[in-house]
Amino acid sequence: MNHAGELAALGAAACWVVSALSFESAGKRIGSLSLNLIRLTMALVPLSLWGLISRGQWIPLDADAHTWTWLSASALVGFVFGDLCLFRSFVLIGPRLGVLIMASAPMWTTLLGLAFLGETLDGRDLAGMSLTLMGIAWAIVHRPKPTAEPGEPASPPPRANVEGILLALGGALGQAGGLVLSKHGMGDYDPFAATQIRVMVGVLGFAAVITGLRWWRKLGEALHDRDAMKATALGAVFGPFLGVSCSLVAIQLAPTGVAATLMATTPILMLPVAWIRGERFGLAGALGAVIAVAGVVLLLT
Numbered sequence: 548m549n550h551a552g553e554l555a556a557l558g559a560a561a562c563w564v565v566s567a568l569s570f571e572s573a574g575k576r577i578g579s580l581s582l583n584l585i586r587l588t589m590a591l592v593p594l595s596l597w598g599l600i601s602r603g604q605w606i607p608l609d610a611d612a613h614t615w616t617w618l619s620a621s622a623l624v625g626f627v628f629g630d631l632c633l634f635r636s637f638v639l640i641g642p643r644l645g646v647l648i649m650a651s652a653p654m655w656t657t658l659l660g661l662a663f664l665g666e667t668l669d670g671r672d673l674a675g676m677s678l679t680l681m682g683i684a685w686a687i688v689h690r691p692k693p694t695a696e697p698g699e700p701a702s703p704p705p706r707a708n709v710e711g712i713l714l715a716l717g718g719a720l721g722q723a724g725g726l727v728l729s730k731h732g733m734g735d736y737d738p739f740a741a742t743q744i745r746v747m748v749g750v751l752g753f754a755a756v757i758t759g760l761r762w763w764r765k766l767g768e769a770l771h772d773r774d775a776m777k778a779t780a781l782g783a784v785f786g787p788f789l790g791v792s793c794s795l796v797a798i799q800l801a802p803t804g805v806a807a808t809l810m811a812t813t814p815i816l817m818l819p820v821a822w823i824r825g826e827r828f829g830l831a832g833a834l835g836a837v838i839a840v841a842g843v844v845l846l847l848t
Contacts (some may be wrong), residue, residue: 550847552801554696555793557843562790563813564820577769577779579634580762584753585769586779587626587746590787594743597788607740617732618741619748625725625751625755633718640712646814647687648715653680653721653811657804663727666802668718671762675845676808682839686832687814726807730798738795806848815839 574582595605602609610618636645653676660666668676732739755764769775797806815836 549813550800550801552806553809553847555564556797556801556806557812559790559793559797559810560813560816562785562793563810564816566782566786566790567813567817569778573775573778573782578765579630580753580757580760581766581769583626583630583634583780584750584757584766585776586638586783587749587753587787589689589748589780589783590791591743592687593788594739594746595740595782598743598824600690602737602740604740607737607743609746610736610740614732614734614736614741614751617728618744619726620746621728621732624721624728625747625750627723627752631756632714632721636711636715636718639708640715642770643713645711645718647684648712649659649719649722650683650811650814652679652719652722653715653804653807656726656807657802658665659723659727660730660803663729664773664803666804668746668802668804668822670833671848672802672805672844675842676804678842678845679808679812679839680842682835682842683811683814683836684835685819685838686835688835693840724809726794726798726803729795730803733795735799738799739792741795742792745791749787809846812839812843 561811573586577585598604598607610692633645633649636648657668657676661668729741729745757766792804793811797810818832818836
């Protein structure tokens with residue numbers, strides 16, 4: 548099927564719209580560190596069931612040492628390192644600037660793919676990627692800032708400091724490195740089984756971080772928050788299960804830079820949801836969406 552990898556990347560971006568909304572709700576209640584471990588642990592349930600149904604195996608024991616090694620490395624780089632850097636950057640510089648810097652991830656993915664995987668891109672690919680990334684950045688920059696509740700003073704935006712910017716850049720590099728390492732380790736291996744390996748290692752990685760930070764008591768408290776657990780369960784299905792699996796299908800069938808660019812369209816796909824929720828993004832945000840969609844069309848033709 549032509550452009551199956553590109554369509555899988557768009558599917559991943561769509562899944563991440565649902566997971567982002569779910570994790571936003573849960574993260575406000577239980578914190579990002581607890582959320583990361585719980586969401587990955589929950590995702591193991593549908594991944595194991597899918598492995599049993601589709602391949603007759605609960606755990607991907609048929610993967611060789613090469614596959615386990617590189618997928619494990621991709622989990623530590625992408626899930627653990629990348630997410631920890633990203634969420635910390637949100638605290639220091641705010642989500643607006645953090646997400647904008649994260650939009651550079653496809654560029655880093657492309658460079659790493661060219662350098663380490665020997666991938667090549669033609670002029671149409673580069674033009675489509677450039678248009679898409681321009682549209683995403685434009686839409687993010689011109690997204691309206693949240694307003695304070697009536698009677699409450701508006702809080703000043705976080706100051707852009709070097710540490711926060713470097714952490715956001717680390718998040719982008721972590722995401723890019725995770726994709727490239729995944730493609731190198733996966734080869735022709737089943738993407739859902741590859742996702743299961745990454746999630747299993749991600750669980751161990753976050754468990755080690757939580758142990759080092761002595762966070763287990765707070766994690767236990769989080770597990771008793773029923774509303775947060777419901778939101779996390781929904782996000783786990785559309786995020787680490789469907790979304791990440793679609794992303795591995797995408798990089799398996801398409802150049803990693805192209806796939807990463809299309810997966811980065813989640814902020815554009817969020818615009819209709821934002822409108823329904825009463826958030827107005829104006830002409831500038833709509834223009835960014837049009838530019839991004841034009842780039843997507845170019846990549847799919």
